[in-house]
Amino acid sequence: MPRPIEALVHTAALAHNLAVARRLAGDARVWAVVKANAYGHGIERVFGALKAADGFALLDLAEAERIRACGWRGPVLLLEGCFEPRDLELCSRLGLWHVVHAAEQIDWLAAHKTHEPHRVFLKMNSGMNRLGFAPQAFRGAYARLNALPQVGEVSLMTHFSDADAPRGIAHQIAAFSAATADLDGERSLSNSAAVLRHGGTPGLHNDWVRAGILGYGSAPDFPEHDIAHWCLKPTMTLQTRLIATQALQRGDTVGYGSRFTAERPMRIGIAACGYADGYPRHCGSGTPVLVDGRRTGTVGRVSMDMLAVDLSDCPGAGVGSLVTLWGHGPGGAVLAIDEVAHAAGTIGYELMCALAQRVPVRTVD
Ligand SMILES: Cc1ncc(COP(=O)(O)O)c(C=O)c1O
Numbered sequence: 001m002p003r004p005i006e007a008l009v010h011t012a013a014l015a016h017n018l019a020v021a022r023r024l025a026g027d028a029r030v031w032a033v034v035k036a037n038a039y040g041h042g043i044e045r046v047f048g049a050l051k052a053a054d055g056f057a058l059l060d061l062a063e064a065e066r067i068r069a070c071g072w073r074g075p076v077l078l079l080e081g082c083f084e085p086r087d088l089e090l091c092s093r094l095g096l097w098h099v100v101h102a103a104e105q106i107d108w109l110a111a112h113k114t115h116e117p118h119r120v121f122l123k124m125n126s127g128m129n130r131l132g133f134a135p136q137a138f139r140g141a142y143a144r145l146n147a148l149p150q151v152g153e154v155s156l157m158t159h160f161s162d163a164d165a166p167r168g169i170a171h172q173i174a175a176f177s178a179a180t181a182d183l184d185g186e187r188s189l190s191n192s193a194a195v196l197r198h199g200g201t202p203g204l205h206n207d208w209v210r211a212g213i214l215g216y217g218s219a220p221d222f223p224e225h226d227i228a229h230w231c232l233k234p235t236m237t238l239q240t241r242l243i244a245t246q247a248l249q250r251g252d253t254v255g256y257g258s259r260f261t262a263e264r265p266m267r268i269g270i271a272a273c274g275y276a277d278g279y280p281r282h283c284g285s286g287t288p289v290l291v292d293g294r295r296t297g298t299v300g301r302v303s304m305d306m307l308a309v310d311l312s313d314c315p316g317a318g319v320g321s322l323v324t325l326w327g328h329g330p331g332g333a334v335l336a337i338d339e340v341a342h343a344a345g346t347i348g349y350e351l352m353c354a355l356a357q358r359v360p361v362r363t364v365d
Pocket of ligand 1: 033079159190191192193210211212213214220
């Protein structure tokens with residue numbers, strides 16, 4: 001028998017969340033961001049549910065080939081553009097649009113032989129200080145690109161550092177707008193947090209929004225807001241079963257390092273899920289978990305293949321009981337991945353991307 005752990009990818013929830021993005025995006029077109037193997041869900045698994053998007057934005061050529069192999073003929077955007085000159089050959093062959101964030105990428109384009117001019121998204125560093133041309137260098141890059149026969153349409157983009165946080169996006173919009181006011185081209189500025197929180201901000205104009213995490217049912221600004229607030233649904237469930245129970249006496253400890261000590265007699269269950277499955281080791285006792293749909297908490301340290309859960313309020317639970325680590329539980333119960341991430345001092349993105357290879361994945365409606 002295989003271990004009872006499995007992950008579920010919920011296609012109806014993916015489609016629902018995409019519809020939320022589309023509604024909030026207004027007239028803008030929506031990139032479904034499927035980098036990092038669709039945030040750990042699997043590009044091929046999410047494709048059917050997300051093909052109502054206007055395009056797919058992703059990281060590298062391997063992912064682009066996979067989305068084309070799914071049968072997608074529409075726009076595909078490489079979010080970091082090319083990593084070396086020969087990447088341009090595949091861009092030409094697969095009709096990929098690509099970000100241009102550095103002068104070297106323009107040099108490569110200038111030396112590239114292609115029949116079809118490329119569509120590029122010129123990226124401004126408006127304050128994130130990660131990728132992109134500084135505002136004062138942006139117009140020069142724009143002019144260079146427009147002069148190249150290898151380049152067709154030039155679109156303009158930037159990326160927000162604080163769309164989910166108090167600092168917000170106004171300072172970056174100001175930098176972007178000042179440097180691009182009279183430049184032709186479609187604009188793409190907003191990520192999920194900007195779509196959710198900053199629609200209608202003066203000066204924010206998107207022809208394309210880039211919706212990543214919201215599509216996967218995680219709130220970028222948790223705990224300020226949760227997915228219920230944003231009307232999003234979890235798209236990934238991690239579930240397993242209890243494989244043992246233990247009756248503890250007062251003073252008994254649980255797991256490596258004896259991090260938990262029972263203050264009274266209590267029952268715990270041992271679930272077949274550990275950090276080697278992608279469950280975070282850095283969450284302390286009390287991290288929320290569902291047992292047969294009932295909310296309880298973890299107990300002690302997470303080990304490689306197992307973790308312990310408190311069964312004090314789950315009298316009917318025993319070996320075989322369903323344990324939902326995140327996502328959808330029985331009876332309509334929901335445990336947002338953000339709650340688990342928060343308990344581990346991280347974000348939903350990291351947990352979904354870190355789902356381990358060894359966990360079998362099933363696609364459900
Ligand atoms: C350039 C760019 N656009 C869009 C996204 C999507 O962000 P989110 O998942 O927060 O919507 C990312 C993700 O990091 C990104 O790097």
